[in-house]
Amino acid sequence: MFLIESFKTASSLIVHLDAELMGIILLSLKVSGSALIIATLLGLPLAAFLGFKRFPLKGICITALHTFMGLPPVVVGLFVYLLLSRSGPLGFLALLYTPSAMIIAQSILALPIVASLSYSAIVGIDPIITQASKTLGATPYQVSVTIIREARFGIMSGVIAAFGRVMAEVGAILIVGGNIAGFTRVMTTTIALETDKGNFDLALALGIILLTISMVINTFLHVVQKKGVTGTNR
Amino acid sequence: MILDLSATNISKGYNGNQVLKGCDFLFDNIGIYVLTGANGCGKSTFLRLCALIESPDSGEINYRAEGTVLPKDLALKRRITLVLPKVGVFNTTVFRNVSYGLGIRGIKGRKAAVKVNDALEFVGLADKKDQNGLTLSSGETQRLGIARALVIEPDMLFLDEPTASVDQKNTAIIEDIILRMKREGRATVIITTHDKEQAARLADSLLLMHDGKISRG
Numbered sequence: 509m510f511l512i513e514s515f516k517t518a519s520s521l522i523v524h525l526d527a528e529l530m531g532i533i534l535l536s537l538k539v540s541g542s543a544l545i546i547a548t549l550l551g552l553p554l555a556a557f558l559g560f561k562r563f564p565l566k567g568i569c570i571t572a573l574h575t576f577m578g579l580p581p582v583v584v585g586l587f588v589y590l591l592l593s594r595s596g597p598l599g600f601l602a603l604l605y606t607p608s609a610m611i612i613a614q615s616i617l618a619l620p621i622v623a624s625l626s627y628s629a630i631v632g633i634d635p636i637i638t639q640a641s642k643t644l645g646a647t648p649y650q651v652s653v654t655i656i657r658e659a660r661f662g663i664m665s666g667v668i669a670a671f672g673r674v675m676a677e678v679g680a681i682l683i684v685g686g687n688i689a690g691f692t693r694v695m696t697t698t699i700a701l702e703t704d705k706g707n708f709d710l711a712l713a714l715g716i717i718l719l720t721i722s723m724v725i726n727t728f729l730h731v732v733q734k735k736g737v738t739g740t741n742r
Numbered sequence: 743m744i745l746d747l748s749a750t751n752i753s754k755g756y757n758g759n760q761v762l763k764g765c766d767f768l769f770d771n772i773g774i775y776v777l778t779g780a781n782g783c784g785k786s787t788f789l790r791l792c793a794l795i796e797s798p799d800s801g802e803i804n805y806r807a808e809g810t811v812l813p814k815d816l817a818l819k820r821r822i823t824l825v826l827p828k829v830g831v832f833n834t835t836v837f838r839n840v841s842y843g844l845g846i847r848g849i850k851g852r853k854a855a856v857k858v859n860d861a862l863e864f865v866g867l868a869d870k871k872d873q874n875g876l877t878l879s880s881g882e883t884q885r886l887g888i889a890r891a892l893v894i895e896p897d898m899l900f901l902d903e904p905t906a907s908v909d910q911k912n913t914a915i916i917e918d919i920i921l922r923m924k925r926e927g928r929a930t931v932i933i934t935t936h937d938k939e940q941a942a943r944l945a946d947s948l949l950l951m952h953d954g955k956i957s958r959g
Contacts, residue, residue: 531901640830643845644796644890645820654842 510708518713529713536694539607539681540674541615544622548613550666551622553655555663558623559630560652572629576620581613585683588613591683605686610694614682618670625669629662630655661732668729675721743807743820745812745897745930746770747792751800751928753954756785761787763954764801766881767897774924775932776941778959779951785934787828788951789900792932793824805898820847824900827907829887831875836867839886840873841892850905861893865919881912892928899929905940 521529558570589597592604592612603609633655641651656663678696685692687701695714702711752765761784767774776784779882790796791803794814805812805822810903812818817910832839840861844854862868865885870878875886884904891899901920917940923931924946935941941959948959 618946634830636826636828636830637832639826640832641842643793643826643892644846644847645816645823647816650846661833678905723832 514708514712517709518716521709521713523715526713527608529710530719531690532693532695532698532714533676533717535607535692536675536696539610539694540614540671542611543618543674544671546611547618547622547670551619551666551670552626552663554619554623555626555630557657558627568573573624573627577624579617579620581617581677581679582683584613584616585680588616588680588684604684605688605692607685607692609684610681610692613684613726614674614677616682617677618674621670621673622666624660625666626663629666632662633658646728660667661735664732665729668725668732672722672725672729675725676718744772745770747809747898747930748802748803748806749788749792749956750783752788752798752803754784754791754796754798761954762791762798765951765954765956767949767956769930769932771946772930773925773946774920774944775947775949776929776945777932777934777949777951777956778936778938778941779934781936783951785951786902786953787958789824789902789932789934793822793900794819795947797823804855806933820894822898822900823891823894823896824902824906825884825887825891827903829883829890831878831883831886833876834874834880835871835887836862836873836875837871839872840893843890847894857893858889861889864892864922865889866915879912881915884908884912884916885919888916892923896957899912899923899931901931901933903905903934905935905937917944921938 554573558566558573568698588609589604591598592601592609593599594604603612637655637658638651641654646654676696678700681692682697684699685694685697687693687697694702695718699711699714699718702708702714747769747776748768749765751759751898753760754762766787777788779785787796791798794803802815805818813823832842837858840858841854844850844857849857852916859868859871862871865876867882867885870882875883878886884907888901888904894934905921920933921930921944923929933944935944945959950959951955
């Protein structure tokens with residue numbers, strides 16, 4: 509019975525655009541969106557470097573990158589906490605328990621996903637594309653740009669997958685953000701807190717929104733992947 | 743400016759298997775050269791070497807203009823082009839596929855559009871310009887490859903087995919395109935084919951590759 513009541517209250521919060529709820533959603537999107545931009549700006553060049561360059565220990569680097577895709581968020585949170593704590597090497601920046609710390613933690617989580625899936629997309633491009641570009645007079649740089657453009661759907665899938673991961677993540681941001689109301693409280697940390705308190709209305713409302721965002725992301729991912737498969741190369 | 747291509751004592755092998763064994767030839771006319779020979783005899787290898795996509799193990803490939811040997815730099819590489827048997831279509835529209843070669847040369851906008859439309863018209867793909875290139879049939883894909891090469895107005899065009907995987911109707915269309923290119927003096931065209939009848943239909947100069955060497959057919 510209480511579940512139905514909670515669901516009703518949650519729906520009301522969503523329909524009436526509750527200020528607290530909106531603040532939490534916007535901060536979540538801001539933190540995860542910023543982390544995603546940073547991860548993409550760093551991850552895509554890293555993927556291109558790994559995809560196009562040959563160097564010693566490249567195989568180990570790629571294996572490490574794939575492994576980091578499964579980084580436990582709490583371990584990342586702990587690592588960033590130690591970095592940013594007052595006695596840590598970056599303590600002087602005073603970023604702990606701020607949205608910036610949360611962005612750093614989520615960037616670390618998103619980076620291997622963006623880089624690893626982009627790398628796979630780049631090396632998955634048919635080598636005939638490289639040959640075709642060269643025969644048409646492309647410089648090595650132009651060949652690389654062409655391959656990245658051909659891999660765009662795979663790269664977008666990586667970016668979207670990373671966004672899904674950081675939006676749903678709770679361990680790292682709880683440790684480095686501290687879940688401070690109105691400042692570092694985001695959807696996942698609020699759900700955890702309110703559930704602990706037995707206050708299911710807000711937790712359920714945020715759960716519904718989180719699920720909706722996840723559904724939108726996955727629908728978009730599906731459309732992107734479908735669009736990428738238009739035919740076979742002859 | 744007309745380009746001459748000379749291949750001198752070219753040898754090339756892969757994994758210990760010697761494919762070309764001292765090939766010599768001079769391509770010095772605008773017209774159609776057709777290189778025939780059995781499958782695996784080294785025709786495609788020879789074309790890739792001539793198109794400067796690969797380097798020979800020994801011997802020399804030289805391009806000359808008015809008697810002067812040209813350096814094998816980007817400027818020269820952009821005067822020649824090779825259409826591969828597997829064309830390598832970019833995952834975008836037919837129009838953008840064809841405009842690729844112009845884009846990388848810095849030719850864009852209206853000037854590029856005119857050239858692309860002209861090339862698409864020439865190969866009979868004007869009505870498919872907004873279609874994704876990957877959705878074309880095998881024959882249309884080969885014509886796309888030719889349009890993509892033609893649009894950059896090469897002095898020397900290499901076509902590697904352009905009709906190997908296409909039906910009779912498209913074979914006839916592609917042969918007609920090649921003959922029109924000759925009539926309009928668009929480029930020196932060097933074609934490989936294992937089809938002797940096709941070779942006879944197209945060739946101004948018929949060449950035979952046998953035992954890693956080229957001779958006049």
